[in-house]
Amino acid sequence: MKIYLALTVASLKMYFRNKQALFWALFFPLLIMIIFGIMNFDKYNSPNVGIYDAADNPASQALIQALRGTSDQRLLSTTTTTLEDAHHELEFGSSRGVIEIPANYGVSGEFAEIKVTYDERFQQERAVIATILGQVTNAVFKEINQVPDEYRVENSIGITESVITGQGQGFKAWLIPGIAAMAIMQTGLFTVVFTLVRFKSQGVLRRLKATPIGASHFLAGQLTTKAIVVVLQTYVLVIVGAIVLGVSVGNGRIGAWFDLTILALLGGALFIAIGLAVSGWAKNEETAAPVANIISMPMMFLSGVFFPLSVMPDWLTQWSQYLPLTYLADGMRAITVEGASITTLGSELLGLGIWIVISFIVATKMFRWE
Amino acid sequence: MITATDPVIVAKDIHKKYDDITAVNGISFEVRRGEVFGMLGPNGAGKTTTVEILEGMRDADSGDAIINGINVKDDPTAVKAIIGVQLQQNAFFDKLKLSEIVDLYAKLYLAKVDPVEILSRVGLDNRKNAQYAELSGGQKQRLSIAVALVNDPVVLFLDEPTTGLDPQARRQLWELVRKIQKDGATIMLTTHYMEEAEELCDRIAVVENGEIVALDTPDALIDQLLETGFKPEKRVREATLDDVFLNLTGHDLRD
Numbered sequence: 214m215k216i217y218l219a220l221t222v223a224s225l226k227m228y229f230r231n232k233q234a235l236f237w238a239l240f241f242p243l244l245i246m247i248i249f250g251i252m253n254f255d256k257y258n259s260p261n262v263g264i265y266d267a268a269d270n271p272a273s274q275a276l277i278q279a280l281r282g283t284s285d286q287r288l289l290s291t292t293t294t295t296l297e298d299a300h301h302e303l304e305f306g307s308s309r310g311v312i313e314i315p316a317n318y319g320v321s322g323e324f325a326e327i328k329v330t331y332d333e334r335f336q337q338e339r340a341v342i343a344t345i346l347g348q349v350t351n352a353v354f355k356e357i358n359q360v361p362d363e364y365r366v367e368n369s370i371g372i373t374e375s376v377i378t379g380q381g382q383g384f385k386a387w388l389i390p391g392i393a394a395m396a397i398m399q400t401g402l403f404t405v406v407f408t409l410v411r412f413k414s415q416g417v418l419r420r421l422k423a424t425p426i427g428a429s430h431f432l433a434g435q436l437t438t439k440a441i442v443v444v445l446q447t448y449v450l451v452i453v454g455a456i457v458l459g460v461s462v463g464n465g466r467i468g469a470w471f472d473l474t475i476l477a478l479l480g481g482a483l484f485i486a487i488g489l490a491v492s493g494w495a496k497n498e499e500t501a502a503p504v505a506n507i508i509s510m511p512m513m514f515l516s517g518v519f520f521p522l523s524v525m526p527d528w529l530t531q532w533s534q535y536l537p538l539t540y541l542a543d544g545m546r547a548i549t550v551e552g553a554s555i556t557t558l559g560s561e562l563l564g565l566g567i568w569i570v571i572s573f574i575v576a577t578k579m580f581r582w583e
Numbered sequence: 584m585i586t587a588t589d590p591v592i593v594a595k596d597i598h599k600k601y602d603d604i605t606a607v608n609g610i611s612f613e614v615r616r617g618e619v620f621g622m623l624g625p626n627g628a629g630k631t632t633t634v635e636i637l638e639g640m641r642d643a644d645s646g647d648a649i650i651n652g653i654n655v656k657d658d659p660t661a662v663k664a665i666i667g668v669q670l671q672q673n674a675f676f677d678k679l680k681l682s683e684i685v686d687l688y689a690k691l692y693l694a695k696v697d698p699v700e701i702l703s704r705v706g707l708d709n710r711k712n713a714q715y716a717e718l719s720g721g722q723k724q725r726l727s728i729a730v731a732l733v734n735d736p737v738v739l740f741l742d743e744p745t746t747g748l749d750p751q752a753r754r755q756l757w758e759l760v761r762k763i764q765k766d767g768a769t770i771m772l773t774t775h776y777m778e779e780a781e782e783l784c785d786r787i788a789v790v791e792n793g794e795i796v797a798l799d800t801p802d803a804l805i806d807q808l809l810e811t812g813f814k815p816e817k818r819v820r821e822a823t824l825d826d827v828f829l830n831l832t833g834h835d836l837r838d
Binding site: 215226227230416417420423424425426 | 638639640660661663664668670672673674675676677678679683686687688690691692693
């Protein structure tokens with residue numbers, strides 16, 4: 214225990230004296246966060262709309278297809294989901310409207326009432342969605358029923374609107390947890406890879422092997438250090454990000470910080486294990502760096518750190534939704550943006566858990582002292 | 584019961600092969616308590632492998648290495664706890680001060696020491712706040728000896744301690760080794776400098792192709808050679824080129 218403490222204290226000192234590591238762990242992610250946050254990409258996206266399709270027939274599917282527009286000219290970014298999820302997403306700002314298609318939509322001779330819900334804070338998106346929906350239902354209705362022009366669409370389809378006041382805080386709030394998750398990945402992966410590979414190639418690890426302590430002591434000290442760094446870094450990034458970009462964290466729920474800590478530790482464990490696997494395999498820094506980059510770079514862009522997965526093509530997201538960083542970023546986002554509690558994050562925790570187990574198995578197989 | 588006359592290091596018929604290269608081919612010797620024992624030989628003769636087997640850093644294919652009555656293969660951790668090790672290639676954590684490095688290593692042995700006192704024994708107390716990367720070659724070697732002393736070792740292993748050092752730094756390290764011997768440690772060192780062996784070692788084993796080809800005191804080995812009728816090619820002079828160099832550049836360290 215004393216030995217473990219001594220190693221942990223020593224490696225903490227080493228970490229905090231390493232200006233370069235601090236730059237990559239704190240200042241670089243903060244810089245990206247602030248730059249992207251100030252640029253505020255909200256306005257460039259076609260509005261996200263959650264659709265609940267109770268009819269689920271050819272007519273309703275044609276309507277949804279028409280609402281999406283063509284791939285060249287995207288009208289609305291739609292996600293078909295349950296009514297509950299669609300409202301949840303609207304409430305917490307990941308979508309701008311909910312369109313509920315009734316079960317009798319497209320049934321001939323019946324009057325179908327489409328319900329639309331907006332976030333009243335986003336009047337511009339509301340107007341866009343309302344216009345598109347109006348025009349599209351008009352056009353689609355004619356196409357499906359091949360009715361003559363004199364039959365008015367109003368007799369068959371009604372659109373009722375309602376509004377809520379959402380709690381979503383837009384792209385800025387959305388960005389912070391993603392960047393914090395990315396920083397956890399970078400710290401876990403790169404600081405482990407670089408310190409261990411350097412210690413290995415210089416012979417520091419070999420010198421430790423000449424002492425009575427076991428490998429486990431040294432690794433435990435290293436891992437504790439990284440865990441402390443990961444948690445501190447997450448706090449700093451989320452707090453500074455929230456202050457600078459003016460958003461609230463977890464809707465002010467104090468428990469959100471506890472949940473964030475757990476997620477940061479899980480994410481840290483995951484990426485440290487991946488780092489151990491890489492540093493076990495690599496002989497020196499020249500071979501370790503490209504491998505660490507090959508692992509981290511795709512995740513940076515495919516895991517919904519900078520942009521939501523919904524703006525990416527489906528063939529890509531059906532893979533990228535299973536990436537380790539996606540689970541971590543989604544989980545942290547649910548807590549900070551949607552005010553969720555960690556107990557509700559079933560799929561994210563499961564995904565992280567599976568990745569942690571896989572990574573640790575690979576790491577123990579790969580790690581070598583010399 | 585171990586008495587002062589028992590050998591503190593025993594190597595019994597040690598063999599070690601790497602793939603198809605035989606590094607150590609049946610080496611046996613004993614080192615007495617308080618002795619400075621030198622292992623000499625050209626590069627690749629098997630010196631380092633032998634020493635690393637004694638240190639518990641490598642497993643022998645066959646044979647026994649016994650330190651202070653403990654067989655290394657039975658309890659390598661117990662052996663590591665009572666020896667001090669200077670590896671041929673030493674490296675220590677960067678971003679730590681020398682005093683912190685010594686303190687950390689002392690804690691790894693659960694030893695209570697004053698890091699500055701240890702550093703002063705190797706003449707580095709004035710650099711206690713420096714980092715490893717800032718040290719000169721000689722200072723790095725002295726730090727690695729300081730770290731090897733934290734557990735007050737029964738046996739100190741020095742693997743080529745003066746390789747790459749200038750004559751001034753080498754002489755200072757010799758002083759240090761003699762001082763450590765006087766404090767009661769048994770020292771085993773490897774070197775390929777004959778002058779160093781002659782200067783420091785009570786007894787010498789000459790290793791070639793993984794085998795000991797001669798083992799005796801330096802004087803006895805020289806006498807044996809002269810008895811064969813050997814004549815040195817050059818006339819023996821009263822001084823060496825080393826002396827010339829030191830006379831010209833002074834004995835002071837250039838750290």
